[in-house]
Amino acid sequence: xxxxxxxxxxxxxxxxxxxxxxxxxxxxxxxxxxxxxxxxxxxxxxxxxxxxxxxxxxxxxxxxxxxxxxxxxxxxxxxxxxxxxxxxxxxxxxxxxxxxxxxxxxxxxxxxxxxxxxxxxxxxxxxxxxxxxxxxxxxxxxxxxx
Amino acid sequence: xxxxxxxxxxxxxxxxxxxxxxxxxxxxxxxxxxxxxxxxxxxxxxxxxxxxxxxxxxxxxxxxxxxxxxxxxxxxxxxxxxxxxxxxxxxxxxxxxxxxxxxxxxxxxxxxxxxxxxxxxxxxxxxxxxxxxxxxxxxxxxxxxxxxxxxxxxxxxxxxxxxxxxxxxxxxxxxxxxxxxxxxxxxxxxxxxxxxxxxxxxxxxxxxxxxxxxxxxxxxxxxxxxxxxxxxxxxxxxxxxxxxxxxxxxxxxxxxxxxxxxxxxxxxxxxxxxxxxxxxxxxxxxxxxxxxxxxxxxxxxxxxxxxxxxxxxxxxxxxxxxxxxxxxxxxxxxxxxxxxxxxxxxxxxxxxxxxxxxxxxxxxxxxxxxxxxxxxxxxxxxxxx
Ligand code: SF4
Ligand code: SF4
Numbered sequence: 001x002x003x004x005x006x007x008x009x010x011x012x013x014x015x016x017x018x019x020x021x022x023x024x025x026x027x028x029x030x031x032x033x034x035x036x037x038x039x040x041x042x043x044x045x046x047x048x049x050x051x052x053x054x055x056x057x058x059x060x061x062x063x064x065x066x067x068x069x070x071x072x073x074x075x076x077x078x079x080x081x082x083x084x085x086x087x088x089x090x091x092x093x094x095x096x097x098x099x100x101x102x103x104x105x106x107x108x109x110x111x112x113x114x115x116x117x118x119x120x121x122x123x124x125x126x127x128x129x130x131x132x133x134x135x136x137x138x139x140x141x142x143x144x145x146x
Numbered sequence: 147x148x149x150x151x152x153x154x155x156x157x158x159x160x161x162x163x164x165x166x167x168x169x170x171x172x173x174x175x176x177x178x179x180x181x182x183x184x185x186x187x188x189x190x191x192x193x194x195x196x197x198x199x200x201x202x203x204x205x206x207x208x209x210x211x212x213x214x215x216x217x218x219x220x221x222x223x224x225x226x227x228x229x230x231x232x233x234x235x236x237x238x239x240x241x242x243x244x245x246x247x248x249x250x251x252x253x254x255x256x257x258x259x260x261x262x263x264x265x266x267x268x269x270x271x272x273x274x275x276x277x278x279x280x281x282x283x284x285x286x287x288x289x290x291x292x293x294x295x296x297x298x299x300x301x302x303x304x305x306x307x308x309x310x311x312x313x314x315x316x317x318x319x320x321x322x323x324x325x326x327x328x329x330x331x332x333x334x335x336x337x338x339x340x341x342x343x344x345x346x347x348x349x350x351x352x353x354x355x356x357x358x359x360x361x362x363x364x365x366x367x368x369x370x371x372x373x374x375x376x377x378x379x380x381x382x383x384x385x386x387x388x389x390x391x392x393x394x395x396x397x398x399x400x401x402x403x404x405x406x407x408x409x410x411x412x413x414x415x416x417x418x419x420x421x422x423x424x425x426x427x428x429x430x431x432x433x434x435x436x437x438x439x440x441x442x443x444x445x446x447x448x449x450x451x452x453x454x455x456x457x458x459x460x461x462x463x464x465x466x467x468x469x470x471x472x473x474x475x476x477x478x479x480x481x482x483x484x485x486x487x488x489x490x491x492x493x494x495x496x497x498x499x500x501x502x503x504x505x506x507x508x509x510x511x512x513x514x515x516x517x518x519x520x521x522x523x524x525x526x527x528x529x530x531x
Binding site for chain 1: 387389392394419436438443448453486493511
């Protein structure tokens with residue numbers, strides 16, 4: 001019962017690393033079009049999804065964020081030609097580690113959202129938030145070890 | 147296509163395999179096939195080994211191509227040798243297969259120049275954990291030698307990573323190989339598998355009528371045993387380390403000395419991110435975390451450091467086990483890292499150090515791969531489902 005209650009009250013903290021050239025613009029578009037959006041996402045603007053290195057993701061994860069969203073341009077549309085392909089490989093590596101160690105790999109997501117996809121941005125954020133809500137708080141926060 | 151040539155060295159039962167190998171290496175120095183040979187050599191006190199770049203052929207008498215321990219990874223020695231470029235000397239490096247693999251990875255990371263180096267690998271029975279060896283070096287030498295001469299491979303006193311190593315023999319990436327596991331026990335097979343390796347066998351008057359099948363069968367049967375053991379051990383490691391609590395339990399006694407990182411041949415960064423100023427957290431953040439979690443334990447990076455290091459080096463990890471040897475609080479670092487590395491390398495269908503021409507997985511990409519990033523499905527190339 002207690003657990004159930006806690007889960008209901010749980011409001012996730014999600015960190016979003018958004019590419020300046022596409023997803024960040026999509027977020028802007030969603031805002032200026034007054035679309036409704038879960039306020040769970042703390043946006044950090046990066047110049048490319050490939051800027052998001054392992055240390056950045058892991059600091060966020062071990063720092064206690066409940067979810068991490070990396071979002072960039074669709075394959076083929078990278079502002080720097082191929083940054084998102086490298087981002088995808090790094091993401092695959094991180095996922096593989098989190099999966100192997102069973103550290104809730106679902107808390108990490110990579111999405112492709114172009115500048116014109118304001119609606120898609122809203123859907124991705126809302127769906128991801130729902131998923132994290134179901135997962136509950138990041139277990140890393142359960143004890144005193146970083 | 148690679149050209150492979152094989153010859154053989156006679157071995158008398160009494161002498162064992164070391165003497166004929168050393169005599170052969172000596173002839174390569176005296177005939178100026180090489181200008182120098184990098185090889186492990188017993189230290190003067192007789193209680194450890196060091197890498198020595200040998201110019202004087204007579205020094206080779208104290209060398210040991212099959213040292214019972216690996217206090218320094220050979221790739222590290224080779225790295226310091228070619229740190230400032232390739233140099234003019236023709237050098238042979240006599241190494242264990244995991245050292246050859248680490249050298250190849252470091253070459254891909256632009257840390258080693260292999261142009262003037264001939265990589266010579268030796269069939270490897272494994273090495274002893276340094277801590278065990280240091281308890282009684284004399285005894286350990288005897289134990290190791292007995293095991294070698296009696297052909298008792300897969301011995302349980304070797305390091306745990308050695309016991310499950312499948313790449314303990316010839317590699318596509320080495321230039322030259324010494325095969326020890328001959329069924330008859332009366333010869334060492336010499337295999338050259340690259341133009342550089344060919345230079346070594348050219349003009350040597352050696353027995354050229356070798357059949358490799360005995361040796362190949364011997365290697366294969368050990369490999370099969372190791373494979374089985376590997377699956378079993380990985381399952382044990384997995385149940386130890388998995389989950390947030392498993393990871394914490396495994397690394398909670400870590401004192402944050404980062405010895406595992408400094409001993410690692412792959413961790414080449416001159417300034418490691420972990421421990422750097424950039425990795426430090428500000429005190430407000432730390433206080434807030436302490437408040438959230440009820441307290442905060444130091445050193446701060448107990449879990450983050452290890453998972454971070456996995457993300458940086460696991461694709462190139464050769465499972466040499468130096469990290470476990472280096473850990474002052476006996477954490478089975480290598481067991482965990484080799485298990486994770488096995489998985490991450492599988493994700494990209496990559497085997498660290500096996501092929502020189504294969505680029506590092508994170509330095510390349512395919513246009514169509516890793517589909518459905520949004521619901522992570524294991525569909526990266528080569529992944530088993
Ligand atoms: S842990 Fe990472 S940053 Fe540190 S030395 Fe290894 S690869 Fe470099
Ligand atoms: S060597 Fe051992 S104690 Fe030191 S950082 Fe590595 S795991 Fe921790």
